[in-house]
Amino acid sequence: MIRSSELDPGFLQEVMAIPGGENLLHCWSCGTCAATCLVRRYDPSFNPRLILRKAGIGMRQEVLSSREIWLCSACDACYPRCPQEIHISEVMRAIRTIAIRDGYAPPGPSAEVDSALCSGCAVCTRACPYGAIDRVPVIVDGLERMIAQVDPNTCMACGICVAACPSGSISLEAVRNEELLTRMSAGGWLAGQSQPEGGKPRILAFVCQWSMRSDAEWAEVEAMQDDSLRVVNLPCSGRVDPALVLLALAEGADGVLVVGCGEGECHYKRGTYLGRGKVALLRSVLEQTGIGMERVRFVELEALQRGALPALIADMAAALGQPARVSG
Amino acid sequence: MEKLKLAVYWASSCGGCDISLVELGEHLLELARVADIVFWPCAMDFKYADVEAMPDGHIDVTLFNGAIRTDEDAHIAHLLRAKSRVLIAYGSCATEGCIPALANIKGADHALARAAFGEPTTDNPGGTMFQGRYAMPEGVLTLPVLGTQVRTLSQVVPVQYSIPGCPPSHEQVWQALNAVIEGRLPEPGGLLGVDARTVCDQCPRVREGKIRVERFLRPHEVIPDPERCLLEQGLVCAGPATHAGCGALCVKAGMPCRGCYGAPDGILDQGAELLDAIVAGMAGESDEEIRRVVSTIVDPVGTFYRFSLAASLLHGLKTSPLESGATCETQRIPGGREGDVA
Ligand code: SF4
Ligand code: SF4
Ligand code: SF4
Ligand code: SF4
Ligand code: SF4
Numbered sequence: 040m041i042r043s044s045e046l047d048p049g050f051l052q053e054v055m056a057i058p059g060g061e062n063l064l065h066c067w068s069c070g071t072c073a074a075t076c077l078v079r080r081y082d083p084s085f086n087p088r089l090i091l092r093k094a095g096i097g098m099r100q101e102v103l104s105s106r107e108i109w110l111c112s113a114c115d116a117c118y119p120r121c122p123q124e125i126h127i128s129e130v131m132r133a134i135r136t137i138a139i140r141d142g143y144a145p146p147g148p149s150a151e152v153d154s155a156l157c158s159g160c161a162v163c164t165r166a167c168p169y170g171a172i173d174r175v176p177v178i179v180d181g182l183e184r185m186i187a188q189v190d191p192n193t194c195m196a197c198g199i200c201v202a203a204c205p206s207g208s209i210s211l212e213a214v215r216n217e218e219l220l221t222r223m224s225a226g227g228w229l230a231g232q233s234q235p236e237g238g239k240p241r242i243l244a245f246v247c248q249w250s251m252r253s254d255a256e257w258a259e260v261e262a263m264q265d266d267s268l269r270v271v272n273l274p275c276s277g278r279v280d281p282a283l284v285l286l287a288l289a290e291g292a293d294g295v296l297v298v299g300c301g302e303g304e305c306h307y308k309r310g311t312y313l314g315r316g317k318v319a320l321l322r323s324v325l326e327q328t329g330i331g332m333e334r335v336r337f338v339e340l341e342a343l344q345r346g347a348l349p350a351l352i353a354d355m356a357a358a359l360g361q362p363a364r365v366s367g
Numbered sequence: 368m369e370k371l372k373l374a375v376y377w378a379s380s381c382g383g384c385d386i387s388l389v390e391l392g393e394h395l396l397e398l399a400r401v402a403d404i405v406f407w408p409c410a411m412d413f414k415y416a417d418v419e420a421m422p423d424g425h426i427d428v429t430l431f432n433g434a435i436r437t438d439e440d441a442h443i444a445h446l447l448r449a450k451s452r453v454l455i456a457y458g459s460c461a462t463e464g465c466i467p468a469l470a471n472i473k474g475a476d477h478a479l480a481r482a483a484f485g486e487p488t489t490d491n492p493g494g495t496m497f498q499g500r501y502a503m504p505e506g507v508l509t510l511p512v513l514g515t516q517v518r519t520l521s522q523v524v525p526v527q528y529s530i531p532g533c534p535p536s537h538e539q540v541w542q543a544l545n546a547v548i549e550g551r552l553p554e555p556g557g558l559l560g561v562d563a564r565t566v567c568d569q570c571p572r573v574r575e576g577k578i579r580v581e582r583f584l585r586p587h588e589v590i591p592d593p594e595r596c597l598l599e600q601g602l603v604c605a606g607p608a609t610h611a612g613c614g615a616l617c618v619k620a621g622m623p624c625r626g627c628y629g630a631p632d633g634i635l636d637q638g639a640e641l642l643d644a645i646v647a648g649m650a651g652e653s654d655e656e657i658r659r660v661v662s663t664i665v666d667p668v669g670t671f672y673r674f675s676l677a678a679s680l681l682h683g684l685k686t687s688p689l690e691s692g693a694t695c696e697t698q699r700i701p702g703g704r705e706g707d708v709a
Binding site for chain 2 (some may be wrong): 043156157158159160161162163164165166170173174185186199200202203204206207281282284285286288289302303308309311312313315316317319320321323324325327328329330332
């Protein structure tokens with residue numbers, strides 16, 4: 040039930056006053072965005088149309104306090120489909136800006152820069168799909184330096200910058216390098232014997248969280264884990280770290296599989312393309328050194344392709360086949 | 368006060384590291400006041416027998432430049448380790464393999480064949496190949512034997528410190544030598560002669576920050592803008608993934624950093640970090656577009672691992688598990704002896 044006494048007719052104007060929020064007025068509530076939304080495919084409680092509608096009629100308190108406004112990953116899959124050309128993720132951002140102003144905090148972590156290490160190289164500012172990072176003057180050890188700074192309202196926690204920063208100056212809770220390494224090696228998996236005689240090739244799979252549609256699917260894949268398979272999930276395949284891939288290969292994995300979203304389905308705009316680009320270059324490096332490009336592979340899991348991961352893993356294992364070892 | 372005993376050696380190197388010591392200029396005179404040079408084959412006449420005759424631990428500090436490529440390199444590394452209290456890997460070759468280690472991509476056989484037959488400047492109509500051993504009327508001549516892989520000094524013997532750089536900057540070297548002279552050396556195990564952070568920190572070039580590269584260029588293909596970040600102009604600049612220390616020498620001279628000061632602190636694999644940094648700065652909103660930009664990178668190993676191949680994770684991948692730990696197969700040269708490349 041909507042009580043008119045709880046409506047704030049000024050809210051529409053408030054959102055529209057924030058850059059990006061101007062177009063809220065034009066929403067017809069047609070629902071095309073909801074039908075397209077990539078997040079909604081995984082979490083039906085998220086409905087961008089409804090959020091825009093509620094904001095438009097002034098349900099200020101309900102909108103600002105809701106958990107949904109933080110769920111949009113600003114992938115912009117809906118933007119080109121909207122008949123009114125509303126940049127929905129920008130409207131969401133405007134709403135979140137007001138929420139932050141009102142004292143609500145983003146429920147999830149965002150990327151953090153260690154100013155004692157950052158060189159201001161600007162690798163991360165180019166890497167972030169959202170432009171959430173800028174270099175700003177900061178006094179460190181008595182000297183003014185240009186240090187990277189993350190806007191927590193724009194950061195979608197994809198982890199791409201964490202992988203990209205070449206000096207290890209950015210961290211993001213739950214997907215720090217050390218945490219990924221712990222998950223890779225838990226139970227001594229990394230120290231395991233590389234493809235024991237007559238045994239199965241050992242595969243480490245880095246899997247984008249969005250390529251699994253449901254908890255049940257995750258549970259199935261997790262249950263498959265044994266000495267020949269280790270699964271480590273990533274927020275996005277763009278978070279894949281070439282150094283961790285090489286480390287896995289050097290420490291006893293025969294192959295590394297990176298699983299990302301299908302073309303046009305990335306939740307972080309271009310994250311999956313960066314993942315593919317890294318894997319493609321890494322494969323040329325492995326080929327050029329005679330180690331063999333078959334040791335690393337990128338596969339895409341399209342949103343409608345369900346339960347396909349076991350087959351993709353088996354396929355890679357077959358391709359690795361018997362020990363394809365190289366010597367000096 | 369007794370004078371310090373200092374030694375300098377060159378293994379598989381170009382000689383640039385020795386030149387960087389000569390670049391100390393007048394500081395060499397100050398050095399001569401407090402230190403005796405007991406071994407420096409590039410600059411003065413010493414014989415290996417002179418070193419063999421020294422008691423163990425006789426030399427206070429040895430600056431060892433050059434990678435370990437031959438059995439001779441390995442032998443002298445062991446010898447100098449025994450005779451020196453402090454052994455310092457000096458320069459990129461000794462620290463991380465450097466240019467000589469790029470031969471590991473195709474192996475020692477290929478390198479030898481290329482040197483004997485493949486170089487445009489080689490005139491070898493008789494097809495003469497290097498021989499490890501050759502009998503002359505005056506006696507038998509021998510050449511050092513190549514190992515299958517070029518290695519870093521610390522992969523052969525324990526070292527206390529490394530001074531990176533190809534070659535190390537002489538200002539940094541002088542500071543490091545002062546630390547030696549004044550007994551101010553830090554805890555063993557780290558780098559000497561470097562600054563905090565990466566080359567970008569010392570680079571004066573302006574970074575716009577959001578420019579993504581559509582096509583990578585090699586230095587000979589472009590005259591870069593003198594003020595702007597070279598990476599943003601499409602040149603693969605290793606500055607973001609390279610330890611600071613040189614004062615951003617190359618980038619100030621208009622050349623992209625090639626990465627000779629090695630990985631930043633705590634970074635496992637310089638090449639992998641650079642690769643990621645380069646992809647992250649690529650333009651492209653689709654698989655096809657990114658692949659197109661990726662394909663403009665020529666020679667990925669030589670680009671990302673130009674200096675650090677022997678110290679990289681790839682090195683372990685190429686040598687393990689067949690050649691684990693300290694042993695490695697020796698390269699047989701026709702008619703040659705088997706070396707003791709450890
Ligand atoms: S930008 Fe993406 S996540 Fe946000 S509402 Fe649109 S489709 Fe959904
Ligand atoms: S990539 Fe790392 S070092 Fe470079 S500006 Fe960003 S946080 Fe700083
Ligand atoms: S985690 Fe992703 S969205 Fe957040 S700052 Fe880093 S690259 Fe940008
Ligand atoms: S990438 Fe190269 S040119 Fe650009 S700021 Fe860093 S060192 Fe300077
Ligand atoms: S700019 Fe790079 S390649 Fe040049 S001296 Fe410095 S570290 Fe070495």
